[in-house]
Amino acid sequence: MKGVLLVNLGSPDSTDPKDVKKYLGEFLMDERVIDVPLWLRTFIVKGIILNTRPKKSAAAYKKIWWKEGSPLIVLSERLQAKVQAKTELPVALAMRYGKPSIKTRLQELYDKGVKDVLLVPLYPQFAMATTETIVVLAEKLRKQHFPDMKITDIPAFYNKPEYIKALSNSIKDYLADKEYDEILFSYHGVPERHIYKSDITKSHCKIDGSCCNTPSKAHEFCYRQQCYQTTKNVMNELGLNESQVSTSFQSRLGVDPWLQPYTDRTLVKKAEQEGVKKLAVVTPAFVSDCLETLEEIAMEGKHEFLEAGGEEFHMVPCINDNAEWVDVLAGWINEFDRNN
CATH class of the missing domain: 3.40.50.1400 (Rossmann fold)
Incomplete structure (x- = not known):
């Protein structure tokens, strides 16, 4: 059975x-x-x-x-x-x-x-x-x-077309009546050493901005590559261009280097330096809304963005049920x- x-x-x-x-x-x-x-x-x-x-x-x-x-x-x-x-x-x-x-x-x-x-x-x-x-x-x-x-x-399943379509539609439906300048894809962070440890080739991953775009067997277990690919997949499904989308990583712990750019710093930078006034944030590393989305992003992240000069902040719910x-x-x- x-x-x-x-x-x-x-x-x-x-x-x-x-x-x-x-x-x-x-x-x-x-x-x-x-x-x-x-x-x-x-x-x-x-x-x-x-x-x-x-x-x-x-x-x-x-x-x-x-x-x-x-x-x-x-x-x-x-x-x-x-x-x-x-x-x-x-x-x-x-x-x-x-x-x-x-x-x-x-x-x-x-x-x-x-x-x-x-x-x-x-x-x-x-x-x-x-x-x-x-x-x-x-x-x-x-x-x-x-x-x-x-x-x-x-x-x-980050690369499965049916999942990407469902995720993209949920984002599109939520933002249908909302104005935004950019969508930030915020993923849960991991220490950089986890990326190297998960590299089955023991040589491909360098976190240098190019390895994620170079085909490799390492991508099967590379969290960083799969996050960026998720962003790209949704961007393509929604018909967005690169100037409308960015990717960051949240929830770091300790002093060791974690995947960058960090979400909290990115939120401030978007408002203070890049002139983004209306921001939408999605969290595709999570299927269900949780502390990291409902408190860290929807509350703390919103506060950071608005304090830095942003005007509107939309936290897109996870795909949930x-x-x-x-x-x-x-x-x-x-x-x-x-x-x-």
């Missing part, structure tokens, strides 16, 4: 600092999120971050928390329910960090008789700290607890059902 497991990032159980601390501990102790030796990661996370950050993060979560709970969880559940209505296969939803866990959902599918699972990391682009950590954990759990289960994962996106996802699942 076949089944499907959708996996998103996750969320604290509540906005209580204790719950936020527990969530951050699980998230940041992942060796693919902070990829340093265990002793150093433990010192950084448990010795520094978890003693200072939970209260600040809890306050941020309170700003965006819904009556139903975490926006990311609620939106993911809506997506799961709508997809389930369009396929006969059982569709489960798990979170990489927090609840419901991947192990719990795999167990529930297994108890239903599912031995062939389609694993769907809800990330358009591949990254160590997103897609890879989900796939690796799912395989580890399979070996330990479900040895007779088969798991097939959907690779990064958009009907066209639901059809795309259900289509991939039904194709899995027919072909495997």
Whole structure:
């Protein structure tokens, strides 16, 4: 019997600092999120971050928390329910960090008789700290607890025409009655070292402005290239030119170099130096709206842009449970059902 497991990032159980601390501990102790030796990661996370950050993060979560709970969880559940209505296969939803866990959902599918699972990391682009950590954990759990289960994962879908069309239409529909000078594509940032570590050729990625435009097998796992390609794909789908679009990266942590340009600095630069008055921001690294979109961009980013002289700021919602996106996802699942 076949089944499907959708996996998103996750969320604290509540906005209580204790719950936020527990969530951050699980998230940041992942060796693919902070990829340093265990002793150093433990010192950084448990010795520094978890003693200072939970209260600040809890306050941020309170700003965006819904009556139903975490926006990311609620939106993911809506997506799961709508997809389930369009396929006969059982569709489960798990979170990489927090609840419901991947192990719990795999167990529930297994108890239903599912031995062939389609694993769907809800990330358009591949990254160590997103897609890879989900796939690796799912395989580890399979070996330990479900040895007779088969798991097939959907690779990064940033380049799939049907996804790009759905994403582009959602952007176009939201901005239909709004005026804007430019669209900024803001992606979640990762340390530059993650790009080099993910380079299967061990030589192609140089982050020098040219390697992303040079064909290579490395692009299959290059987050930076896939982000820029997503921007280009949407730009082409919407009929925009390069002067109307730019790309940046948000949410950096620590002192090591992360992918640039940084979103916060870009927002200020757009207003102060480039004369952009009306800006639209999209966040295509996320399928579901979350802290990074609802607070970091829609609140903090808007404040930074307006303070720097901008006049209008439009944060385009993520694709969430958009009907066209639901059809795309259900289509991939039904194709899995027919072909495997």
